[in-house]
Amino acid sequence: MDRAFRRRLELRFGDRLSGPIRQRHDETEIRIAPADLPEVMRTLHDDPAFRFEFLADLCGVDTGRVMQVAYHLWSDTTPDWLRVIADGLSRDEPRVPSVTFLWKGAEWMEREAYDMFGIVFEGNRDLRRIYMPPDYRSFPLRKDFFIADDAARSPGAGVRPMERTHVPANAVPGSAVRHSKVD
Amino acid sequence: MTTSRDPAAPYDIPAHASADDPRVTLEEQLGVFEPIPPYPPRTEREAEFYTLGEGEMFINMGPQHPSTHGVLRVVLKLNGEQVVDLDPVLGYLHRGVEKLCENADFHQAICYMDPLEYVSSLFCEWPAVMAFEKLLDVEVPRRAEYIRVLSTELNRIASHALFMGWMALDLGGLTPILYSFIERDEIVEMLAALTGQRMLFNYFRVGGVNGDLNHEFMSRLGAWMSRATDQIEASLTLLNENEIFVRRMRGLGVLDRETALRMAVSGPNIRASGIPFDLRRAHPYSVFPELEFDIPTRQEGDCLARYLLRMDEIKQSLRIIDQCLHEMPDGPVMAKVPRLLRARPGRAFAAVEGPRGVYGVHAISDGTDQPFRMRIHDPSFVNLQLVPLMMPGNLVADTMAIMASLDPIMGGIDK
Structure with missing residues (x-):
């Protein structure tokens, strides 16, 4: 310091x-x-x-x-x-x-x-x-990224846990972003 | 492969979004490799690059070209045999390691570091564990620090030895790579005895290293050290005194001092341009302040200087290894660290000097057992930007020479 x-x-x-x-x-x-x-x-x-x-x-x-x-x-x-x-x-x-x-x-x-x-x-x-x-449409490192548009149609969609294709149906709007203490 | 396109013509952008899509046909997938992208230029630079002048043509080098050190595609704009401009296309090896780390805990995230740079894996692990140690306020035992320095310097020699072979191979000389693999294989076997793995070591831990030095490692290292200097000298004379090699490399791809700083280049590439910037001295970490070694620099900034500088660094690494073996203290190799690491919310940045430049990790924690954000900075990624700067005016065959002299590793570039 x-x-x-x-x-x-x-x-x-x-x-x-x-x-x-x-x-x-x-x-x-x-x-x-x-x-x-x-x-x-x-x-x-x-x-x-x-x-x-x-x-x-x-x-x-x-x-x-x-x-x-x-x-x-x-x-x-x-x-x-x-x-x-x-x-x-x-x-x-x-x-x-x-x-x-x-x-x-x-x-x-x-x-x-x-x-x-x-x-x-x-x-x-x-x-x-x-x-x-170049035709990719979303931004992978954003905290609300759910691979909703592209990989949703890939063979691995829904199988690999990281590739959740959509926000859960009962989710509160805006809660998709992981809550954090980072400022 | 000469193609020309009316820039004003309308584009037919397919509705599917990704090459992962099973509906994408083989022809469409092959279309991905066409030099001219099937959409309007998005940036000033792209518009400038993809406009052909009189007598010019595009040609793809890669992504499967052997001299691209992985899967790099370079679109060359040629006028006859002369390169007018070039545009590297990345992403063929992109695995999203930064995203993967956000879903792993701190121990697991270290495993993702190794495959980034598969020829110098320990240098990727080191900044990651250093950043985590800062987040967790862990003090590393001195013996562990010495072992880290010892093993990474061995890894540096292995990487530079392989560079020598690759460099010659890219220029068309087949023999040196056979010699360079003698050194590399010996070091890799040595590190395998120490870490349990030949290439992806996964040896560093938060708070120390995975295991202490063992008998097999020490006996291999002792036997190798006694003949290393002579053997490395012998294989270096293969190239250093080779008239064809030296005349080919001299004055090619010159990088001057100011450009090097402006391009944020680091490692041997900046030191070959006359700037003695080495993080081991510029921002001392670990036990480097206690060790004696020189920072070799060269003024020419051409391919030959970059090659010779790396060979000088091998000798300095041998010096460091020698000192480590003599000054290695006794003691534990791991600090007392809890099994489940929960870092305080905050940020940490750590960087080390690797064989290609500054490897950095910026870790952000939100108080859970996983990194909230894990930024990995790879020197090859920055260094590769020099290729479009150096190439214009040179011949196609020199693309390989210049790229090889920058020593890029696609695993790190594409993350």
Whole structure:
């Protein structure tokens, strides 16, 4: 845990953070609104006090209530991993600015997040499916995914327990999403 | 396979949704492999790629092509023998491991890590157990850490040795792979004695490793270490002093420093471009701060540099193994961990430096015994993005050379 780094982040981004800075083990987590993402990322990347030049990971997260995009960054100015979470994307229409203007290598990771969650990255010039077939219509890693449209007609439908083809008849509307304490 | 299509023509999109559908005929399934997709371009890049210029043609390489290291399809846009552009098509090996992990408990999720990268399985297990240990606040015994370093460095040598053979095989040289399999097979047998499995080890556990070092492993390792340096040197001279190989590789597929950073590349590919970024030093984990080794770098950034850099890393791995054997402390190899793991709600990210780059796992727990979300970051996936960047202007035969020098493993790319 790098306390000094936490203070530097607070001083620089204090008004932009949409939640408290969390630190545990060798990780520091900040949360920002999706609209602030390009500016915050550019500052983290270019500012000589931060110099986060290496993008270690980019992934989508569906908490059941909102969508998030989590970025893991590395810099030689701190021994911590920095996790930037673009928080509060709506589950119905998740949109977030792309970071391909800083890391072109994020292009495929954003394609993957689009493929699995349906998160639209504005500014990514190649946002199409990467793993699933191009005519696939749903987003497998979403928490309310029940393989209702595609595999329902496959020979394994209804046999393999993971491939439940529909929400149980007595389910309360909206309860298909696994209840979670993840925020 | 030259085809041209009027971009304005209407499309007949079939009503069925997936190739799993038994009603899809063989012809329709074969149609999946046609280079031009039967639907309008969805993105700027796709529209640009699937528009043919004067004298250009499309050709598929893969998904069954042997040099694609698995099942990767690459659509090449050619002008004669020259590659104008290329578009990798992924997903033929997609198993949905991230989704599977959400339905497994923490112990079971580790099993799904091995088949991701079938030539360096231990490197996939490690970030997963590290992330779980962070979630559960488990302290790993020092002996277990040393065993982890020892076994993964052996795995790194096996992976790099296989890379050498594959690389030569992709260029048309058959001999080196026979030599590289000598090393790899010996290491794999050694790890089988240690872990019980030849390839999918499933050896790391949350809080340590599955078993202590045993006699068979130690005697095999001792016998191998005494001749490893000489034997590896001997098989390296096969290629390093081969005029045809060296001249073929030099100056091919150059990756400069800035592009490497911009592409988020890691591992030997970034170090061959002059950036000494190695997580074992840049973000020290396990017992690496106590071990002595160098981070080899090269400035050229071409295929030859990437090849030679991996061979330098083999020597550093041998150094690390030697130190591990001398400094291995006594003690338990497992921490006291409950049978049923219930993590606190929260997030953890762990990453290790593997033979291809940074392997990362971002695990999110919601307080149950299963990961709520399990993100697996694979370096080959990022590194493969370099191929469309490096290829334009090169010859078709160089596609294999450039792809082989990046050392992609499709199991990890497709997850």
